[in-house]
């Protein structure tokens with residue numbers, strides 16, 4: 508199958524050649540075969556389908572490097588609370604009532620929201636993970652799903668762990684590289700504040716033994732920093748290093764309360780940072796020192812976190828906030844440029860998910876994960892610099908076409924792989940059952 512997208516402006520997310528105007532993209536099956544830099548040269552292209560890109564802008568699919576997709580079920584349920592009260596008194600008790608099927612429908616709703624807003628890959632952290640895997644299979648999206656080698660429940664406020672390494676091994680062997688390599692699997696370590704040295708060390712060992720990555724929350728709040736320092740006698744970043752968490756490719760979400768030594772630890776192991784500006788602001792967690800981490804050459808990706816703390820999965824908002832908050836916070840408009848924020852949401856996200864050599868850029872030979880934006884909308888006129896227009900003026904509703912792995916999954920407001928009406932009504936049914 509060959510698809511030819513012609514008459515199109517492209518943001519490649521390759522900083523050596525960021526914008527290509529008036530070009531065409533030839534897609535062969537799941538790959539970008541050729542980028543023809545002038546639309547005239549492409550006149551003889553033979554394709555099964557021709558998409559006219561006039562008035563559109565092609566960008567690499569956005570990559571959400573930290574979320575909890577099934578939490579769409581809890582969207583808007585508890586707001587304006589500090590993380591500890593929000594999580595332990597509101598979120599965990601409701602999540603304990605979820606069935607496997609609930610997680611399937613919550614995942615599907617979240618995936619629909621991501622596709623509709625131009626996200627083509629995501630890194631997830633949840634449970635009943637096989638249900639999210641089925642939703643990934645059916646929807647056509649790309650994902651990295653993390654799965655606990657040590658699951659936990661709470662008794663009298665303290666976590667009780669269950670060795671689930673056999674469960675992880677079974678999940679890994681079934682799903683790693685599944686669905687034509689659209690799915691990868693990582694070890695989930697919730698956080699140094701819930702886990703302890705033993706469960707972190709043993710979880711890290713499972714990742715090392717099987718060759719998987721790790722997805723963890725790290726130093727999200729100041730309270731967490733104080734509590735984990737008491738618990739481990741050192742910073743949580745050092746505790747993770749000692750446990751071997753950073754010996755494999757690792758996504759560390761939040762990293763709001765890192766000091767310089769913590770950043771050096773993360774850089775030593777090339778840990779990927781998932782910056783979640785909306786969630787950090789909404790939960791009053793603080794503002795991560797992103798410019799300082801950038802100066803240390805850490806890989807910064809962007810995430811939405813779950814919909815219970817955001818309250819959406821819209822990566823356009825994360826790009827916009829990531830480019831604004833550091834300028835305001837440090838009174839320096841030169842910080843986090845539009846181009847840097849865009850690269851965080853695309854190329855850096857792909858690197859964090861371990862697929863940076865295959866997606867996150869529009870490049871010959873890369874996977875065809877391509878989003879077209881309608882730049883004829885009034886807020887894009889005139890657009891001079893397409894990257895600034897996307898980051899500072901762009902809206903998720905600009906998304907008019909989404910291709911993942913060479914397959915069109917969303918076009919002109921229609922989902923081609925998801926029954927979105929059924930999905931919405933199933934989630935509403937779950938909410939009624941939860942009694943909220």
Ligand SMILES: [Zn+2]
Nearest residue numbers: 724760812813
């Ligand atoms: Zn999270």
